[in-house]
Amino acid sequence: MASWPDDTLALFRYSLIAPLLDPLADAEEKRRWRQDVLARQHLLPDGRRVHVSAPTLRRWVRRYRLGGLEALRPALRRDRGSVRVVTPELLEQAKALKRQDPARSLPQVVRLLEAAGLVAPQTLKPNTLWRHLHREGLSQRVLPPKPGLRRFEARAPNDLWQGDATPGPALPDPFQPGRMRRTYLLAFLDDHSRLVAHAEFFWAEDLYALELCFQQALLRRGLPWRVYVDRGLIFQAEVFTRACAELGIRHISGTPGHPEGRGKIERFFETLQDQFLRELSHHPVPHLAALNERLAAWIEEAYHVQVHSETGEAPAVRFARLQARRTVSAEKLAHVFLWRRVRRVDKTGCLRFDGNRYEAPPGLEGRKVEIRFHPLHLERLSLFIEGRHAGDAVPLDLAHPVYRGLDRVHHPEPSRPVAPSIPYLELLVQRRRQRQARALSPLRLSLVDEPEAMPDV
Incomplete structure (x- = not known):
């Protein structure tokens, strides 16, 4: 192993x-x-x-x-540290066989090695060989099948969320003055009430944007029991699927070629196009922060209080029937959504990651460790061995404090002047600010009349 x-x-x-x-x-x-x-x-x-x-x-x-x-996780080997079946010479032969024909299955590779007398029969298991070839990029990983959606409408709030993304309006590019750049909207919708758990515009439709949107939805509305998404790369990423598993959220993928399963969130996008983006086109905003402020105001002051044509109730009213919700702390969310990579600590107790050099805790020399990190904060790397925390790496040479694999559009946006007032959307912004001021309790500094919360998961 x-x-x-x-x-x-x-x-x-x-x-x-x-x-x-x-x-x-x-x-x-x-x-x-x-x-x-x-x-x-x-x-x-x-x-x-x-x-x-x-x-x-x-x-x-x-x-x-x-x-x-x-x-x-699979149990640890009891013979860890002893001589293994896969020798360097045997591994080279297996790699050559896979490169010769990438479609050749691992059981067939084992049979060929046995026929050549390079390994004794029944001593090399395909899964053992897979672990070695996986590190070389020569294994074929097939995702397990996902169950489909079985209900047209969830029975109660937070039983099921739908998540999706759609292109948004173009705004002045803060990274290239004088040019326009397309935005992308990510949203999660409660299936029962049609309430928007959270929606936000981003400069890119990528995994980091999905993480930010989903975390805000969980903190604001609690944990759903299920989340239904399409088979896009970001929704099938290991970071997202693992986070759902650790939080006890069932991750359900739509069937290819059958978009009707996401009909409710597609209908929300149509409503947003007709009501929000149409008004926005008459009164453009200069930067992303102003766009998201108006989006939040429209959702809370217009969409959430309008009677829905199918349910006969306003989304906010229907969602308010939630008796109790599962909550999660911001600290746990930050841990669950950490990115992960594998590196080896050298003989001097140091490791290199993304152009930076770090000192690992004593005792990890020569060992492989899993690095868990936030892509915007490479000054701290948490190290794990076999799923157990083994300490934090101390930066010795931090040339790149931000992960270079992260799109620069997620870096802090340059400051921009406040957008001028607009007739409709600016009015919703002001109304939202006034309502929040009235709802804020000066004694406990939190929103009143919230559903009773269950303990953190």
Whole structure:
């Protein structure tokens, strides 16, 4: 087993038990899902096809309930540190076979090695070889199938959110004066009430923008039981799917070629186009902050209080029936959404990452560690070994305080003058500010009349 296993197998196991953990699924739904899982073969990340037994499913459910996603990781090898089957010479032969024909399966590679007398029969497992080839980019990772949406409308607020993105208006580019740049809107919509958990315009439709929008939605509205998204790259990214698993949110992907499953959020985008963007076109704003301020005002002062044509109620009124909500602290969200990379600490106790040099805690010399970091704050790297925190790396040479793989559009935007008043949207902004001032309690400095909160997950 590699010195540092990633979450690939844990996420695969979670995908099979997520419907069994879903408190909104009834007994019949769970029975049908269990029968389907037990009846078919499943494609593991290393290319093997396996059957899963009922005791195994029950064991994974117990592990997740006791220890979350970490408990679904594979167990550590007892022979760690001893001589392994895969020698450097054997690995080179396996790599050559995969490069010769990338579609060649790992079990077939093992059979070829056995036929050539390079390894004794039954001593090399395909999943062992996969771990080595995965580091070289020669393995084929296949995402497990995702369950589809089964209900037309969720039964209660926060049972199900829909998430999606759409292009927004073009604004003056703060990074290239004199040019215009397209914005992108990311939004999460409560399926039952049609309330917007959070929506925000960004300069890029990427993973970091998705993280920022989703975190704001969770902090403002609590944790949903399910989130339904399309199969776009950002919504299928490991950072996002892992965060959902750790927070106990069932991640559901839409079926390709069937966009009707996201009909509610698409309808919201149409309403936004007709009401918000149409007015905005008559009174443009000069920068992104002004655009998002007007968006928040329109959502809270116009969209949330209008009676919805299908439900017969205003989204804010329908969402207010939420009796209790699952909450999560900002500190836990910051930890869950940290980005991850694997590096090796050198013999001097130092490691290099993104053009920077760091000193690792004593005892990690020569070991592979998982780095968890915030892309805007590379002055702090948290190091993990086998899922356990092993301390923080101290920067020795911080040439790049911001992750170079992050689009520069997420860097702090240059200051801009305040936008002039506009008839409709500026009025909504002022109304929102007045309402917030009235709702703010001077004694406890928080919004009053909020739903009763459950303990942090």
